[in-house]
Amino acid sequence: MSRIRLLPEILASQVAAGEVIERPASVVKELVENSIDAGARKIEVSIRRGGISLIRVVDDGSGMDRDDALLSLERHATSKIRTAADLAAIATLGFRGEALPSIASVSRFRLTTREPDAVAGTEIIVAGGKIETVRDGGEAPGTQIEVRSIFYNLPARRKFLRSENTESRNLEHQLHLQATGHPEIAFAFVRDERVVFQLPPAPSLLDRIRDLHGKDLVSRLLAVVEGDDPKLRIRGLIGQAGVSRQSRAQQLVFVNGRAVENPVLTVALREGYHTALMKGQFPVTFLFLDLDPGAVDVNVHPAKREVRFRDPNGVREAVVAAIRRTLESGRQQWQEQFRAPAVAGIVDPGPPAPVTVSPGPGSSIPATAPLPSLEVQPNESLVSYWEPPAAVAGSRPQQFQIIGVPSQRLLLAQTFELAPRDAEWVERNVATLQKMGIGIEPFGQNAFKIDSLPTFLDVADPVTFMRKVIDGLKSASNGSSAMRLGEEMIAKTVCRHAVKANDPLRYLEVEKLVMDLLECDLPYCCPHGRPTMIQISLAELEKKFGRKV
Numbered sequence: 001m002s003r004i005r006l007l008p009e010i011l012a013s014q015v016a017a018g019e020v021i022e023r024p025a026s027v028v029k030e031l032v033e034n035s036i037d038a039g040a041r042k043i044e045v046s047i048r049r050g051g052i053s054l055i056r057v058v059d060d061g062s063g064m065d066r067d068d069a070l071l072s073l074e075r076h077a078t079s080k081i082r083t084a085a086d087l088a089a090i091a092t093l094g095f096r097g098e099a100l101p102s103i104a105s106v107s108r109f110r111l112t113t114r115e116p117d118a119v120a121g122t123e124i125i126v127a128g129g130k131i132e133t134v135r136d137g138g139e140a141p142g143t144q145i146e147v148r149s150i151f152y153n154l155p156a157r158r159k160f161l162r163s164e165n166t167e168s169r170n171l172e173h174q175l176h177l178q179a180t181g182h183p184e185i186a187f188a189f190v191r192d193e194r195v196v197f198q199l200p201p202a203p204s205l206l207d208r209i210r211d212l213h214g215k216d217l218v219s220r221l222l223a224v225v226e227g228d229d230p231k232l233r234i235r236g237l238i239g240q241a242g243v244s245r246q247s248r249a250q251q252l253v254f255v256n257g258r259a260v261e262n263p264v265l266t267v268a269l270r271e272g273y274h275t276a277l278m279k280g281q282f283p284v285t286f287l288f289l290d291l292d293p294g295a296v297d298v299n300v301h302p303a304k305r306e307v308r309f310r311d312p313n314g315v316r317e318a319v320v321a322a323i324r325r326t327l328e329s330g331r332q333q334w335q336e337q338f339r340a341p342a343v344a345g346i347v348d349p350g351p352p353a354p355v356t357v358s359p360g361p362g363s364s365i366p367a368t369a370p371l372p373s374l375e376v377q378p379n380e381s382l383v384s385y386w387e388p389p390a391a392v393a394g395s396r397p398q399q400f401q402i403i404g405v406p407s408q409r410l411l412l413a414q415t416f417e418l419a420p421r422d423a424e425w426v427e428r429n430v431a432t433l434q435k436m437g438i439g440i441e442p443f444g445q446n447a448f449k450i451d452s453l454p455t456f457l458d459v460a461d462p463v464t465f466m467r468k469v470i471d472g473l474k475s476a477s478n479g480s481s482a483m484r485l486g487e488e489m490i491a492k493t494v495c496r497h498a499v500k501a502n503d504p505l506r507y508l509e510v511e512k513l514v515m516d517l518l519e520c521d522l523p524y525c526c527p528h529g530r531p532t533m534i535q536i537s538l539a540e541l542e543k544k545f546g547r548k549v
């Protein structure tokens with residue numbers, strides 16, 4: 001007797017729903033994608049109890065006639081692709097024809113829809129996949145879908161739902177993705193009768209992000225500097241060096257308008273930021289890749305979150321380059337803003353930018369003087385330390401002034417002994433160490449002499465420092481290339497030994513340090529991505545000193 005049977009239609013839909021509809025947020029994703037594909041200019045999402053009791057999505061898109069409305073609930077019914085060739089170059093968000101029947105099979109479902117010039121619309125009510133009512137409906141042109149009691153007939157799935165708050169947050173994140181991907185569409189989100197956000201159609205991505213996240217974040221974003229490859233356009237906004245998050249929640253990447261997760265892209269972002277990002281942190285990106293739909297396969301995952309690139313290496317390289325270009329441009333902007341000295345040859349091949357070093361009034365401000373302007377004058381000593389080229393006679397004031405307390409530091413040449421294994425290791429690595437500015441050489445059996453250290457270091461005890469460096473280098477060298485080893489080491493030494501809190505430095509050294517910092521490619525964060533400077537506004541200072549409330 002044969003044992004194989006075709007699944008009844010509803011059961012097949014429920015099986016499909018298992019993949020496509022994981023939680024309320026997946027329903028929102030599918031419904032909003034449909035609204036976007038239908039050309040909606042305005043999409044309103046309302047939920048109750050984290051979407052578990054109700055999800056309603058209302059759009060002003062194309063709507064459907066009655067036949068299509070009925071067909072849309074059949075499995076594998078789609079208006080978006082017809083042939084295998086269409087599948088190979090998908091230009092819409094949907095294409096699987098599975099979302100509506102899946103959702104309708106695991107909820108109490110109501111669809112009302114009307115085409116713009118139709119006299120009447122259609123209303124269809126479905127419960128657990130079974131069509132119960134089909135009748136004329138009189139709603140406004142567009143489509144409205146209500147999904148109630150999700151998984152009411154699938155207790156196993158229902159058990160996996162999280163708290164209303166968690167589901168709600170997932171759902172809101174999903175809406176953020178869609179709203180970021182489509183700034184031109186108005187979005188509204190209502191949770192338990194309360195308006196969470198109402199986004200007008202935005203003229204640009206920047207406006208949409210400001211509406212979603214506020215102007216503080218926007219002020220720390222850089223517009224992606226586009227390349228010239230017409231086949232792969234990379235645009236959007238990304239966080240400046242040093243701007244990071246503890247999760248990937250704001251690491252958004254869109255491929256042809258679709259929010260995606262893709263390991264190639266994740267690696268490329270990380271690589272593009274490199275030292276501009278703290279280890280273990282994630283960048284803030286609103287990155288858009290537009291490429292020929294034929295060059296990317298979106299038919300990878302039932303929920304359509306994953307994509308595969310035909311040329312992953314090309315995409316990776318392009319993204320890395322775009323991020324680097326953009327961070328570099330951020331440095332330029334930053335210099336403009338603070339009028340810091342430009343580094344000739346890095347971004348501007350023209351003559352060195354003029355930087356003023358006009359002698360200032362010095363440090364004594366009478367106690368009764370009004371609050372000085374924050375645009376302070378430099379000290380004369382800057383001139384002697386920075387030794388600017390002749391072109392440097394300009395008239396712009398230099399905006400940095402050191403307000404620290406000067407003191408003393410020591411640096412002595414010393415000899416020291418190491419355990420035989422460490423000694424052998426150092427001997428093998430003398431060349432690398434010397435390349436880093438550490439003047440170390442063998443000095444008898446297992447003994448070494450250091451006679452110089454990199455100038456940027458401030459080290460009280462060179463021997464202790466050397467032992468730490470050796471430990472650092474030993475652990476860093478495991479499995480790393482020699483090049484990486486050097487980089488890692490420099491990062492560690494700069495951060496741990498350069499200027500620690502409370503290390504005494506002389507005034508001139510502080511100045512030199514600041515000037516050196518300003519000449520770095522990415523002055524505003526350390527090699528680990530931590531910020532090297534913060535800005536405190538005059539208003540903030542005044543508030544802290546009780547001059548303002």
Ligand code: ADP
Pocket residue numbers: 030034035038059061062063064072077078079080093094095096097098099100101142143
């Ligand atoms: P897919 O989006 O993969 O085509 P769906 O099951 O999500 O599959 O939708 C089936 C079809 O129903 C779509 O192809 C589209 O023609 C129609 N449809 C769904 N939602 C809407 C909507 N909001 N407005 C207009 N048409 C819609």
Ligand code: MG
Pocket residue numbers: 030033034093094095097099100
């Ligand atoms: Mg769809």
